[in-house]
Amino acid sequence: MPSLIVSVPTEQLAADLGPLPDRVELHVWDMESPAPADRIDIVVPPYMSMSDVLPRLEGVEVGFVQGQSIGYEGIEAQLPEGMVFANAATVHETSTAELAVALTLAAQRHLPAYVRAQDEQRWAPDFAASLADRRVLLLGYGGVGKAIAARLAPFEVEITAVASRARDEDGMPVHSVDELPALLGSAEILIVSLPGGATTRHIIDDDALSALPDGALVVNVGRGSLIDPDALVAHVRRGRIRAALDVTEPEPLPADHPLWSLDGVLIAPHVGGASTAMRPRVARLVRAQIDRALAGERPLNVVIGG
Structure with missing residues (x-):
C-alpha cells in the first residue's frame, strides 16, 4: 500500500x-x-x-x-x-521581479510609444527618463520585493524599502508602513508588491498619490486592490502620475475602463509569474x-x- x-x-x-x-x-x-x-x-x-x-x-x-x-x-x-x-x-518571485523591472524600464524609456510608432512605420525618436539615478520606493519587502531590489541594484538607483514592520534585512534598512506618507514625497518611482487583503486594500489612495511628486511612476505587481483605481485615473488624467500595472481592480480590466486609453499607462494582463x-x-x-x-x-x- x-x-x-x-x-x-x-x-x-x-x-x-x-x-x-x-x-x-x-x-x-x-x-x-x-x-x-x-x-x-x-x-x-x-x-x-x-x-x-x-x-x-x-x-x-x-x-x-x-x-x-x-x-x-x-x-x-x-x-x-x-x-x-x-x-x-x-516559485514566482524571480519572474515577478523581472516583470517589475521590465515594466519600469518600458515606462521610463517610452517603449510603448516606440511600438506604436513601429506599427505605423514611423521614426519617432524622443528624450526619455532614465532608470539610473532615480529614487525608487519599494512598497513590500517580502520575497518579491527583495527580488526586485536585487535586480534594481545594477541600475544605479537609490532604493528605499517599506514593509509592515521596520527592520534591517541583510544590510537594507526597511521602513515601517507607518512611515510611508513621509517617504512618498521623494519617490520618483513607486513599485508595489504587497499581498492583497483587507489590511492593504487601497493603501495607495488619493492621499498617497497626491504625496508623490509630479511625473512619478507607479508600478504594481502585487494585487490590483492595493491601488484605488478611481484615484489613479484622476491623477493620470491630470498628467501628474504615470502607471505600469500587471494587476488591476477590477481584473480582468473591462474593455471600457479608462485606464486602457489614458496616456502614461502601461498594462500587462497579470502575467508576473507566467514565464x-x-x-x-x-x-x-x-x-x-x-x-x-x-x-x-x-x-x-x-x-x-x-
Missing part, C-alpha cells in the same frame, strides 16, 4: 516531478471529475482557478493543499473548514513537499491552518 497519495492537475506537472518513490501514488486530477481517492495527502489544484475548484474538496480527507500562486487572499473562504493550505513561495521559470520551480516545490511528507516533516509555506 502507498504511504502517500498525491494529486496534480496536469500530466505535464506529473512528468516534471520525475520518478517518485514506490511509496507515492500519483494521480492527475483536474478537480473537475470526482476525487480519485477518499483521502489525498497532497492536493495541487489547477493554476489560477483555485476559487472555482477548492469547494470540491468537501468530503475528501486532505492532508494539505499546495497552491501554485504566492497570493492566497480569499482562499480561506473557499477552502473547506479545517484544511491546511500552503502557498507557492519560491518558463514557473514549471521547474513548481515541480521543485511539490517534490520537496512530497519528500518532507515521506520524512514526517511539516510542509513548507503553510499560510492557512496547520
